[in-house]
Amino acid sequence: MRVLITGGAGFLGTALANRLVELGHHVRVLDDLSAGDPARLSPRVLFTRGDVRDVPKLWSLLQSVQCVFHLAARVSVPESVLYARDYNDVNVGGTVAVMEAMRDVGVARVVLASSATVYGVQASLPLHEAMRPNPQVPYAVAKLAAEHYVFTLGALHHIETVALRIFNAYGPGQRIPPVHAPVVPQLLKQTLAGGSLVVFGNGQQTRDFVYVDDVVSALVAASQAPDVNRQIINVGSGQETTINELIQAIAAAAGRAPEVLYNDHETGGVVHMVADLHKAQHLLGYAPSVTLPQGLAQLLEKDPRVQLSHAPHRGLS
Numbered sequence: 001m002r003v004l005i006t007g008g009a010g011f012l013g014t015a016l017a018n019r020l021v022e023l024g025h026h027v028r029v030l031d032d033l034s035a036g037d038p039a040r041l042s043p044r045v046l047f048t049r050g051d052v053r054d055v056p057k058l059w060s061l062l063q064s065v066q067c068v069f070h071l072a073a074r075v076s077v078p079e080s081v082l083y084a085r086d087y088n089d090v091n092v093g094g095t096v097a098v099m100e101a102m103r104d105v106g107v108a109r110v111v112l113a114s115s116a117t118v119y120g121v122q123a124s125l126p127l128h129e130a131m132r133p134n135p136q137v138p139y140a141v142a143k144l145a146a147e148h149y150v151f152t153l154g155a156l157h158h159i160e161t162v163a164l165r166i167f168n169a170y171g172p173g174q175r176i177p178p179v180h181a182p183v184v185p186q187l188l189k190q191t192l193a194g195g196s197l198v199v200f201g202n203g204q205q206t207r208d209f210v211y212v213d214d215v216v217s218a219l220v221a222a223s224q225a226p227d228v229n230r231q232i233i234n235v236g237s238g239q240e241t242t243i244n245e246l247i248q249a250i251a252a253a254a255g256r257a258p259e260v261l262y263n264d265h266e267t268g269g270v271v272h273m274v275a276d277l278h279k280a281q282h283l284l285g286y287a288p289s290v291t292l293p294q295g296l297a298q299l300l301e302k303d304p305r306v307q308l309s310h311a312p313h314r315g316l317s
Contacts, residue, residue: 002026002065003223006052006098007072008045009036011174012113012166012215016069018042019216028061031072035175052094058101065105067223070098070150071113073143077269078180080139091142092149099153109160111222112150115143116167116208116236121270125240128276129165129232136270151230162228164218167236167275171212171295172302183243184209187258188250188299196259201268203244203260208236208274211290211298221284228283236275237288243268246292253296 003020007013008029013036020027021044028046031038038047050057052072062068073091074080080087095112102110119127120134135141147163154161170184187197218235222228241249251257280286290298 001067001223002028003067003069004028004030004061004065005069005071006030006094007036008069009033009038009041009047010071011171012169012212012219013069013071014040014173015171015212015216016071016219017045019220021045023220028065030057030061035075037173040173052090053097055097055101055104058098059105062101062105062107065107066109068098068102068107068110069113069219069223070095070110072098073113075139076177076180077117077137077139080137080142084138087138087142088145091139092145095146095149096153099150099157099159102159103153103157107159109162109223110150110154111219112146112161112163113219114147114163114165114232115140116165116234116273116275117270118144118147118165119273125272126238126274126276127234129234129279147232155230160229162222162230163232164222164235165232166215167208167210167234167273169210169212169215170299172299174212176305183207184246184250184296185299185303187247188254188296189305191250191254191256191258194256194258196261197247198261198263199243199247199268200263200266202262202264203247203268204242205268205270206240206242206272206274207246208239209241209246209292209295210235210237210288211295214288214290218280218284218286221286225284231279231283233280233283234275234277235280235286236277237292238275238277239292240272240274241292249292249296253293253300
């Protein structure tokens with residue numbers, strides 16, 4: 001296939017682009033580099049710097065493309081609370097621009113990277129796709145709006161559409177900004193550096209941590225699977241892990257036990273999250289293959305930024 005990945009120099013986009021070229025596909029990437037790094041892309045990937053809302057640029061990049069992976073988005077949940085208008089502009093407006101450009105050029109299929117945050121607080125677990133969304137933050141609202149735009153415009157313009165609700169993805173190359181960093185690489189880096197870990201709440205809140213390679217496998221399958229038009233599909237590990245259990249796994253992987261400080265005056269967000277994967281298994285043949293201990297070991301092995309944070313070994317206490 002010839003494919004375009006928007007946001008293709010970011011964490012998930014880079015892993016996806018490199019996997020696709022290994023499989024023999026022709027890959028084009030569009031990224032504004034606000035959070036991406038093209039140096040990590042395979043030389044066989046055709047990279048273009050630009051804004052996902054630039055429809056004329058999209059027209060040129062979409063020529064002869066069979067499938068678009070729409071990953072371009074601003075991704076910080078706390079930041080979205082402060083800058084809701086910006087998140088709407090990029091995450092929703094960018095999605096509409098992609099769909100309009102696909103309509104104009106005649107691209108057949110789009111795979112949207114949505115988010116498990118759209119579920120918000122639910123009365124039961126695991127979280128399944130038939131549940132009514134209950135977004136709690138602007139980031140989640142924008143992702144839900146993007147889903148509706150993709151499905152609505154896809155139906156109007158005969159474009160095949162599928163949205164993957166991705167849970168807490170982690171792995172090598174994940175960005176670690178100074179504030180609001182993703183939990184897995186941040187905790188691992190702090191542990192290796194001998195720092196204290198600050199946990200909001202009591203650490204009993206749960207998440208579904210899914211390794212980047214498994215997410216990429218689901219994205220690739222969604223681009224080729226039959227009978228997925230207008231489907232919403234969860235992508236996670238299917239394993240519920242508390243933050244305290246995550247810290248224990250990180251301590252085991254790093255070979256040292258960090259000091260943990262609990263901040264009971266701040267919320268840890270939605271209390272419990274874990275994915276129901278029956279639909280992904282049925283429609284995509286998806287079966288996550290990397291456990292949390294295995295994923296942490298690979299992150300330690302493959303990510304030089306984490307390796308550079310090693311302090312002298314202190315042993316477990």
